[in-house]
Amino acid sequence: MPQLRKDPILGRWVIISTERGRRPSDFAAVREERKGGFCPFCPGNEDKTPPEILIVGREGGEPNSPGWTLRVIPNKFPALQVEGDLERRGVGMFDMMNGIGAHEVIVETPSHEQSLSDLTPEEVRDVLRAYVARITDLKRDIRFRYILIFKNHGVAAGASLEHTHSQLIATPIVPKRVMEEMAGAKKYYEYKERCVFCDMIRQELENGERIVLENEAFVALEPFAPRFPFETWILPKAHQSHFEHCTEEELTGFAEILKETLQRINQALMFPPYNYIIHTTPVYVVESQAYHWHLELMPKLTKVAGFEWGSGFYINPTAPEDAAAYLRELRLEQ
């Protein structure tokens, strides 16, 4: 059973998941690049994964057989476990609970060769729809406080399989970064009675120099104080606290801007490894006037990881104005 443990100084929860455990000697292998070979996400290998939770595409036919265009499955090596109770408890001065949660994989396409930005806008929308469907289903489980959607693309960004996919982790605690964002947004709201993200979007659209791309309902921009070169946020222009409240029309607009942002990042930076994370309001909150959901995209270009992890102090060699101009002015190939 994985454990959730709390750091007594910072109050940050960490998952200790030794079922995925490693001996010291196993870590050397991590430093080598991954080689090709068998892929459990390719059609025909459905029996090599846990049974599917959701699919798009296959009409009739056997479950867990080919014919799908998108497939959601439980992670075969989950960081958290669905069955059981939390059993919050103390160990002397320390606090812990059982590692209860859900860990799912969204296989975005049957094609092993395509990446997310190669998919059609409709296929990208199917991916976003799958995110919404899984959040909507999982939020009925009252043990879960937060549902985190993220994507690791490329070995250097932590992807352990090449076949394009996203992940979902439902947790009994709210991740530290989300709590901090909620607290910061609340502070601003208390002072201004306005959403800090709405104010930011308004100012950025007026000013224009950090805007990458926009459509009717969404804007992609470089934030004023980015941690990383080409860090890009995609936000709905109108206030909306929960990603899963998106309408069909909004998902269409989000799919379009996400695809084009990824295309521009890929062309500008020669297909970098990247991570994206959807930041949204915790599921137990019905509605928030202060917090505004968005996606944060971080190309992995620099290697100064540990220092930044340890200090919370970031040195960014690229001004967001320069990155935005570059991405905006790029003539998209294809």
Next chain:
Amino acid sequence: MPQLRKDPILGRWVIISTERGRRPSDFAAVREERKGGFCPFCPGNEDKTPPEILIVGREGGEPNSPGWTLRVIPNKFPALQVEGDLERRGVGMFDMMNGIGAHEVIVETPSHEQSLSDLTPEEVRDVLRAYVARITDLKRDIRFRYILIFKNHGVAAGASLEHTHSQLIATPIVPKRVMEEMAGAKKYYEYKERCVFCDMIRQELENGERIVLENEAFVALEPFAPRFPFETWILPKAHQSHFEHCTEEELTGFAEILKETLQRINQALMFPPYNYIIHTTPVYVVESQAYHWHLELMPKLTKVAGFEWGSGFYINPTAPEDAAAYLRELRLEQ
């Protein structure tokens, strides 16, 4: 002039240092491994660095000539600049100031081949003494609120030069992680009237299962809720808020335990890249009953960077009890 910019949601300051700037095409090179070649830190190349600030070893002779056993120099590509005023100002809703600060490099040995753990305990103590001397000097400049000492070892941990060295950055703001630690420690102190680190050390020494190593004045342990496999903290057993208040005797004990901890990490994990950071009380605080300085060492073994960066949520596949037992029971070679 570099800029310090504040994220309006999280309140986190970021350095935008475009003097070190890069075009998008430059980032591709970062992904290749560094090759050997000219080393500005080797003896004989003293004129290829800015003039030295502090040396150990050379008796008489010309400044910036060989003969030193340790050398402190300004960083040739500083993230922050020493000259100027902060000029705090707003840009619409955003906040920024000039990137004022100091950025120095501690070249730990003239030998290009040795790493920090290869040095004698006396040589390691010289490195720690140099840290103390530089902090003591820089804290007289009232523009600086914090002085951060850290080491990136290996390309994957962000080291841009192979020759073993540490870095110092003096900043006009306190890094976010330090502020959070101070706040967490203060909360605990207000409730218990005891230092949370002192309580932790007491419990860990009694329990023993997460202890790696100890000597008279210091303990090396795996924390209860570590973010990373083999994350190791070294703490003075007696309460001490500021690293730079260490006595000569304490520095000797710290050097011994730091060297042996690195040796054990190196042998267990086959010389991994790593980062360490000294966490200490901000320089403007005279003394703190709540905060306890320490060193945090993070071997870079896993690649799940961006997701963790973005969410503050860590999945650790190695229990700290297992890592501690492994490091503790290892028979040190040599």
